[in-house]
Amino acid sequence: MNPTTNIAVRAARKAGSILMRYYNRIDTLTISEKQANDYVSEVDRATEAAIIEVIRRAYPNHAILAEESGEHAGNDYQWIIDPLDGTTNYLHGFPQFSISVALQHRGELISAAVYDPLRDEMFTASRGQGAQLNDRRLRVSDQRSLKGAxxxxxxxxxxxxxxxxxxxxxxxxxxxxxxxxxxxxxxxxxxxxxxxxxxxxxxxxxxxxxxxxxxxxxxxxxxxxxxxxxxxxxxxxxxxxxxxxxxxxxxxxxxxxxxxxxxxx
Structure with a gap:
């Protein structure tokens, strides 16, 4: 992995530890509705803050676009963050949610991490270097048509x-x-x-x-x-x-x- 992908992984793991800390006491969270059927809780904000902290420590001049806090000004590198993708699932205890961290440079995606903290599955990609799941190389399926897909x-x-x-x-x-x-x-x-x-x-x-x-x-x-x-x-x-x-x-x-x-x- 390149250095920026390593930072994405570090940030996603830190966020994942926060999600798991609250997962068995979701009833204690303060939840609000951002818009119709779109919810946010204090854990969304805490995980986003943790991700931004990791990124800022490594790359203080990079720009950030985060779901909850919006745009943070910076240079031509921009991190794109979803601190809890699948909030509704998480708040219902439905075991399908993740953290998503990507980096683009002048519109070109160059690093990515998607982390499932429940299964401890870390999906990563670096531009031109392939994609991995927990350091195992990934390939899309070889399905040849929609029949049976x-x-x-x-x-x-x-x-x-x-x-x-x-x-x-x-x-x-x-x-x-x-x-x-x-x-x-x-x-x-x-x-x-x-x-x-x-x-x-x-x-x-x-x-x-x-x-x-x-x-x-x-x-x-x-x-x-x-x-x-x-x-x-x-x-x-x-x-x-x-x-x-x-x-x-x-x-x-x-x-x-x-x-x-x-x-x-």
Whole structure:
């Protein structure tokens, strides 16, 4: 791992220790609703502060974009942080959540860490150096078509303007795949695509901190990531498809008739 990926790992592990400290006493947390169906607790803020502290100690001049505290000014390097991806799962004791830490330089993702503290699984990637799970090299699956593929997704829960379109996409994907999974942590969904546990994934309306690290994981594991139309505006739009090369291509084609006009620009 390069030095910045090592810092991402260190920050994610520190955040993970905080999440696990509170996991068995969630009922003591103060929880508030940021917007409809979107919650935040003191543990989100504590883990974010811990991540930022680790980054600032190593790279005091780097910029930061964090889910809870927003933008922190800096130079051409920007860290993109989701301190608890899957907050609703965490607050319900549902065992699927993660920490996501990515670094980009002038728009190019160069380091990533996605950490599942429950399973002690650390997914990492460094640009041009591949992706790993606990130091074991990752590769996307070798599934060649949608027939028999296991696909992950995220159901719209904040902005439901395109819910009907999404349901049409879901119907199209169910047709001949092995099944659809909606675990509830996009960062882990991307990590699972990189690890070959999922053959593909799609979602609408993600925030950049949800999946920036995941993009690098999938690409360094030999997969493809695009926006919902197969273009390169995924980080900007939050409408995303990921998968191994064959499945990604097939998903773009399968979903195309159901993409709403507003998302075609």
């Amino acid at each position: 296991l696909i992950g997704t995220g159901i719209p829960f904040r902005d439901q303007r395109y819910l009907a379109d999404y349901l049409a996409m879901l119907g199209a994907m169910v047709e001949d795949t092995a099944g659809i999974r909606r675990p509830g942590s996009a960062a882990l969904d991307f990590a699972y695509v990189a690890a070959g546990r999922l053959d593909g994934f799609w979602e609408l309306g993600l925030s950049v901190w949800d999946f920036a690290a995941g993009v690098l994981l999938v690409r360094e594991a030999g997969g493809a990531v695009s926006d919902i139309r197969g273009g390169n505006r995924h980080l900007e739009s939050g409408n995303v498809i990921a998968g191994n090369l064959k499945v990604h291509q097939a998903m773009v084609k399968r979903l195309a008739p159901h993409v709403p006009e507003a998302l075609r620009a």
